[in-house]
Amino acid sequence: MGALATGTMVAMAPAAQAAQYANLKDCQAAAKRKVDERISQGDINVPNYTCKRDGNGWRVAVG
Structure with a gap:
């Protein structure tokens, strides 16, 4: 059960850390x-x- 919960946390981490940019130019920079x-x-x-x-x-x- 611990491994399953850890895998879920790891899978969710990148989405939670992704910064959002207002336009494509800022994102590309x-x-x-x-x-x-x-x-x-x-x-x-x-x-x-x-x-x-x-x-x-x-x-x-x-x-």
Whole structure:
């Protein structure tokens, strides 16, 4: 039961942490910052960040 509850929490975490941006241009700038941050940390497995429509705004998603 503990593993099931933990899996549920992990599955819900990304949606709760996703920031919403008012327009596509701001979202794309945030996606670029995320890529630049990961590269500066030495990560060689940087995902392709894209912007997805989310209600009345935009959010950065792994694409």
